[in-house]
Amino acid sequence: xxxxxxxxxxxxxxxxQAILREIEAGKLDAEIRxxxxxxxEAPALEMAREHGxxxxxxxxxxxxxxxxxxxxxxxxxxSGCQWIVLAGFMRILTxxxxxxxxxxxxxxxxxxxxxxxxxxxxxxxxxxxxxxxGCTVHLVIPDLDAGPILEQAVVPVYDADDEESLSAxxxxxxxxxxxxxxxxxxDS
Ligand code: GAR
Numbered sequence: 001x002x003x004x005x006x007x008x009x010x011x012x013x014x015x016x017q018a019i020l021r022e023i024e025a026g027k028l029d030a031e032i033r034x035x036x037x038x039x040x041e042a043p044a045l046e047m048a049r050e051h052g053x054x055x056x057x058x059x060x061x062x063x064x065x066x067x068x069x070x071x072x073x074x075x076x077x078x079s080g081c082q083w084i085v086l087a088g089f090m091r092i093l094t095x096x097x098x099x100x101x102x103x104x105x106x107x108x109x110x111x112x113x114x115x116x117x118x119x120x121x122x123x124x125x126x127x128x129x130x131x132x133x134g135c136t137v138h139l140v141i142p143d144l145d146a147g148p149i150l151e152q153a154v155v156p157v158y159d160a161d162d163e164e165s166l167s168a169x170x171x172x173x174x175x176x177x178x179x180x181x182x183x184x185x186x187d188s
Contacts, residue, residue: 013044018175095142105140117145137181
C-alpha cells in the first residue's frame, strides 16, 4: 500500500522535489496528498501545484502559533495522510501539534545529529573544525532536532569548504536519504 504524505515546507523545496521525483520515477511507493507552507511565496507551493498536489499557504503568526497549527492539523487529518514530512520547514512546532501525530512526523536536518542542532548547522560544523558532517532523518519529538534517528549520511568536510560548498555537498545526500527513509517506514 502506498504511503500517504503531507509535506510542510518553508522555502526552496528541493527535498520535496527530490521525494516527488522518486515517486514519479516509480522508485518510491508513496503519494504526496498535501503541501503546506507558512510562506505564501515559497517556491515549493508552485512546484506542488504544477504536479496536481493540493498546496496551501497558511498564515503564520509568531505570537500565536496555534492559528497555523490548527489549520495545518485539520488539513492533514482531512487528507487522511499517515505521515507528515518536514522538508525545510523552518518553524518550531509546539508540543501540542507534535503530540497530535505521535511518531508520525519526520524531519531532515543538515548535520549528524545530535551534533549541531538548530540554525546554520553547516556553519556550526565548519566552526567546530570537524572532518565529517552529513544529514539526519529523524522522528520529531517536542525537543528541537531530537527524536529517534531513522537514517544518516556522512559527507567529508574539506579545508577549502565554506558554508555554501558544504551545504551543497550535504544537500545532495539529503535528496537521496529522505526518499530512503520514507521507503523504510512501516506501512501502517
Ligand atoms: C535543507 O538543507 C534542510 O535540511 C534544512 O533546510 C534546507 C531546506 O532545503 N532544514 C533545516 O535546517 C531544518 N532545521 P529545501 O527547501 O531545498 O528542501
